Amino acid sequence: MIRVLVADDEMLIRQGLTAILAGEPDIEVVAEAADGVAVLAEVRRTRPDVVLMDIRMPVLDGVEATRRLTRTQAGVRVLMLTTFDLDEYVYQAMRAGASGFLLKSVPREHLVTGIRTVAAGDALLAPAITRRLLEEFLNGPPPGSTTPVLLEGLTPRELDVLRLVGRGLSNTQIGAELFLAESTVKTHVTNLLAKRGLRDRAQLVVLAYESGLLRPGA
CATH class of the missing domain: 1.10.10.10 (Winged helix-like DNA-binding domain superfamily/Winged helix DNA-binding domain)
Structure with missing residues (x-):
């Protein structure tokens, strides 16, 4: 059973995600959280396998919450949800240790598959987000003949x-x-x-x- 924590500052979105996942036989929503501070507390209390994390939340945003989780809770995977594929926090969240990214507009089956993917230890990047991520490297060091x-x-x-x-x-x-x-x-x-x-x-x-x-x- 994959234990999931749903984190989003909008109650209707949390309830909607929880309702979607309730129909999956191998997934259990063990907690909800409305901000990053609550996420950290609920992770310590419920020990989920995957945190379905909104990037933009009050008090403590999803990026910083992810950074703190990956430092202190090695077994927890974070699947980020974002409304916009051009979200400026996507690259920061990946560097913070997020295991995957999905747009909130994805079909139900993609969401469920995404949770199973990151729970298994694999990475998941929505194509539109991948393009945005790669743009961050355009000014990076060019590949050369020697090993970086x-x-x-x-x-x-x-x-x-x-x-x-x-x-x-x-x-x-x-x-x-x-x-x-x-x-x-x-x-x-x-x-x-x-x-x-x-x-x-x-x-x-x-x-x-x-x-x-x-x-x-x-």
């Missing part, structure tokens, strides 16, 4: 895998691209996370672009 400092210590194969993770490929797709077994790809991803002290694939995407290994349009 952020990537020192990674093997050539790990760099290959990281590059494809950054492009949004799944383990199965990466395996097909590199002629590797899916289990081998999963091992490389695990090693990448461990070597860089990262939580999940979302942060690997950040690393791939922030280091200059990838550039938008590559």
